[in-house]
Amino acid sequence: SYELTQPLSVSVALRQTARITCGGDNIESKNVHWYQQKPGQAPVLVIYRNINRPSGIPERFSGSNSGNTATLTISRAQAGDEADYYCQVWDSSWVFGGGTKLTVL
């Protein structure tokens, strides 16, 4: 079965750029979606199909996908961006990455 690998945690200084990776075999051939989940809340879609932002998601959130790694980039990180982030792909079934906890210092 297909596996997605995310770092357990990422830290970023306030107003700097955070990058959260999602590794998978030839992941560039798949559409990657990203979700943000704050404590006690349901997940929120922040990037769909690699690079697209749903309405209401700040332009500071962007995505890329190349080779074996997809990346969620959060520019000018804010305290409110602290959350768990999950990547997701379809490979005959839905697969989620293990999640990355983003800490804004």
Next chain:
Amino acid sequence: EVQLVESGGGLVKPGGSLRLSCAASGFTFSSYSMNWVRQAPGKGLEWVSSISSSSSYIYYADSVKGRFTISRDNAKNSLYLQMNSLRVEDTALYYCARGGGVIGRYAMDVWGQGTTVTVSS
């Protein structure tokens, strides 16, 4: 307002059954695939099951195949998850999430707040 509201969670003994429901509003329910995703306490997201808009296509995670049954009633704008032979490891918060017109092509763009299932003796 687009909304999904789950219900039906509770405490059940191992081997027992439970039926979850998800009431949809604010969009044309019959045009979208739907999903169940769960999250065990302190753990990550785990996909459980998906159903296409007309119920023609249904998928299950290996961990629940043969025990859980997903279904929908488009006339009632409702999604269901029948859970049988429940195990302790099924304990989780169960989310209902909207997909797109085709399973696997679209992300899950709307989520409910979840309903809690606890399996314990």
